[in-house]
Amino acid sequence: MLKKSLWSSFATNPLKYPKLEGDIAVDVAIIGGGITGITTAQTxxxxxxxxxxxxxxxxxxxxxxxxxxxxxIIIDELLSSLKSKYDNDVVMRVIESRKSALEKIEENVEKFNIDCDFSRQPLYLYEDVNNIILEEIKVAEEINLAFTELAEDFPFEQDNGIHFDHQAQFNPLLYVLGLAASLDKEKCSIYENTTVRSVEEQADRVLVNTDDAIVAAKYVVHATHTPKGLExxxxxxxxxxxxxGVAAKLESxxxxxxxxWGYYNNQKYSIRSYSRDGEKYLIAVGSPHKVGQAENNRKHVEDLVNFxxxxxxxxxxxxxxxxxxxxxxxxLPYIGRKIKxxxxxxxxxFSTDGLIYGxxxxxxxxxxxxxxxxRFEDLYEAARHQPVKSAKKFVKENANVAGEFLKDLSFKGDDKDLLEIMPGEAAIITRNGEKAxxxxxxxxxxxxxSALxxxxxxxxxxNNLEESWDCPCHGSRFxxxxxxIEGPAYHPLPKKIIEK
Ligand SMILES: Cc1cc2nc3c(=O)[nH]c(=O)nc-3n(C[C@H](O)[C@H](O)[C@H](O)COP(=O)(O)OP(=O)(O)OC[C@H]3O[C@@H](n4cnc5c(N)ncnc54)[C@H](O)[C@@H]3O)c2cc1C
Incomplete structure (x- = not known):
């Protein structure tokens, strides 16, 4: 079993763009080369x-x-949760905006001839015993979104189910690599292995500081999945x-x-197949937890394997x-100017809907x-403030963050003798009042x-599965x-020396 995404096994030559080593000036500096950054560069x-x-x-x-x-075109949290906060007009606009982005992806695949296994597919929603799907049917009917009840030969056991036609699937990595390769090199330079450490906005330009160079730009797009720094x-x-995610080969x-999307006891599991180069795979994705708050990350993968x-x-x-x-x-995602x-x-x-939202x-x-x-700028305006719509989740997330800060203050340390730490394992220890x-x-x-x-x-x-240090407050990983590795932190954890 390989600890990497299925998609990466079909992409060759990951580091193919140079590192930025000298200062440059451009119209727009885009930080981050995922689907958001590369599509912004292309547009x-x-x-x-x-x-x-x-x-x-x-x-x-x-x-x-x-x-x-x-x-x-719907969202991971389902239309019923959107409807619990917004009126039908907002729900319809979300769907319309997502449909336009899906069409843009399809258009790019065709225009640039990107070999990424794009195909139109139905999205099936089904559940065992609860009423999630019934709620979804209610909203779909209210906004006139076409759906079909599941046929008798549906392959999974279910109590309720529907499907939406004309959704799509692709290999996301091959799509982004293909789109990057299609960019006009005269107008767009891509630099890899180039970490931005700070951004300084001035009256008439923005300076983007990397380890080895400064980029002066009229505009900057933070396409880093979550904003970096103290935002x-x-x-x-x-x-x-x-x-x-796990990918499996079946006997059949x-x-x-x-x-x-199957809802088993309210837990969502996402399943799809993928085939390329004559090989077929079944993928299951799910088993979520807050970053840095799983007791045993390996168990989450075991859950998917058992499923x-x-x-x-x-x-x-x-x-x-x-x-x-x-x-x-x-x-709703935050898209637009950082502040007015x-x-x-x-x-x-983006929640788990960001291939479209990106x-x-x-x-x-x-x-x-x-x-x-x-026409969608107001819907997703980044500088919006929605105190009422956000209140419940805002309080919950921040009580959780505050809990993590407090935990740190009273933390006794899972201090182990260093000899107890086996190869491939890790622990937080305290030395001279410092956590490492x-x-x-x-x-x-x-x-x-440093453990801070x-x-x-x-x-x-x-994180005992991915062998990383994960921050439970805002999701930085090292x-x-x-x-x-990812998250809002700009800077590495300082290295420490301890006496053995
Ligand atoms: C398990 C899982 C399944 C998902 N499935 C789906 C799905 O089926 N459909 C869907 O629509 N969405 C899905 N999503 C969500 C979707 O994958 C993301 O929302 C989307 O890929 C985000 O793209 P991005 O370009 O914004 O971020 P990323 O792809 O994370 O790109 C950000 C880039 O910024 C770079 N970066 C970060 N910091 C710096 C820095 N300081 N300097 C320079 N570069 C930096 C990173 O290295 C990274 O390459 C899923 C998410 C998860 C976790």
Whole structure:
């Protein structure tokens, strides 16, 4: 079993763009090379802007390359939850906006001939005993969204179910890599292995500081999935969650076709098949938890494996991976100017719907930069404040964050004798009043880093599946050397030396 996403096994040559080593000036600097950053680059270069994409790691290998690759016009939390906060007009506009982004993806696939296995597929929703689907049917009927009840030969046991036709699936990593390859090189430069450490907005430009160079730009787009740094107006309204994916080979040759969202005892499992190069796979995604708050991350993957084994004759589990998402308190993503009149744009709060929302962000932000009206800009306005719509979730998420801060203050440490830490394991220890995260490598050597997140000094927790230090407050993640993997932290965890 390989610990990487299924998508990455079909993409070759991950590091193919150079590192930025000298200062440059462009119209727009885009931070982040996922679906949001690359689609924004494509949309802006087509309109004549000079663009640079600055990617800390490799294009497409962030959350985009760890997603399920499903494209649909409803949302992960379902229309019924949207309807509990908004009127029918907002629900319909969300669907309309998502439909336009799905069409943009399809158009790009055709226009640039991107080999990413895009196909139109139905989205099936079904449940065992609850009433989630009945609620969804009610909203769909109210807004005249066409759906069909499930046929008798539906492959999974269910009590209620419907499907929406003409949704889609693709390989998200091949799509982004293909789109990046199609960009006009005269107008767009892509830099990998180029981490942005700070952004400084001035009256007439924005300076983007990387480790080795400065990019001067008229505008900056933060396409980093969650805004970096102390953007508290956003971080306090976003709940960071992690969930997992497994890909399996079945004993049978029959793999279910379509997007399947099954609700078992209120727990959602997303299932789809994928085939390429003559090989077929069944993928299950789910088992979420708040970042840095799982007691045993490995159990979440076991849950998915058991889920598949209970329903299929599984030959082999071939890939497992994890991915992060940020849930907005009022259920709508934040897309647009960071604050009024700012030269900086953000795109975040996509929940697990961001292949579409990232594409939509590109369309909205490109229009704003070109000073053109976009009919969805007000719906997702980043600088909005929705105290009533966000209140319940806002209070819940922030009570949870406050709990993590308090936990840190009273933390006794899971202090172990260093000799008790086995190869591949880690623990937080206290030395001279300081907390350190200690990881023992397979060769027996220790890697020691500060256990305080560089974003807001919360205590990081060990993720025993992905071997990373994860922050339970706002979702920053660090590798065992302390380097930032994702989340709002700009800077690595400082390395420490401890006496053995
Ligand atoms: C398990 C899972 C399944 C999902 N399935 C679906 C699905 O089926 N359909 C759907 O629509 N959505 C899905 N999503 C959501 C979707 O994958 C994301 O919302 C989307 O990929 C976000 O794209 P992005 O480009 O904004 O972020 P990313 O793809 O994460 O790209 C951000 C990039 O910014 C870079 N970066 C970060 N910090 C810096 C820095 N300081 N300097 C330079 N670069 C930096 C990162 O390295 C990264 O490459 C899923 C999410 C998860 C977790």
């Amino acid at each position: 802006l270069t087509e309109r004549g802007f000079k663009v640079a994409v600055l990617e800390a790691r490799s294009v497409g290998y962030g959350t985009t390359g760890h997603s399920t690759g499903n494209l649909y 508290l107006q956003y971080h306090t309204t976003l709940g960071p969650y992690r969930e997992y 040759t029959s793999y279910p076709q379509g997007i399947f 598949l084994q209970d329903r299929f004759i599984v030959g082999q589990i071939t890939y497992t991976w994890g991915g992060q998402n940020y849930k907005p308190a009022d259920l 009149n700012s030269r900086e744009f953000i795109a975040t709060g 594409t939509l962000s590109a369309m909205i932000i490109a229009d704003k930069i070109e000073d053109k009206f976009n 995260g200690v990881y023992r490598q397979q060769n027996g050597e220790l890697k020691v880093v 997140c560089t974003h807001m000094a919360c205590m990081v927790h060990w 590798d065992t050397s302390g380097e930032v």
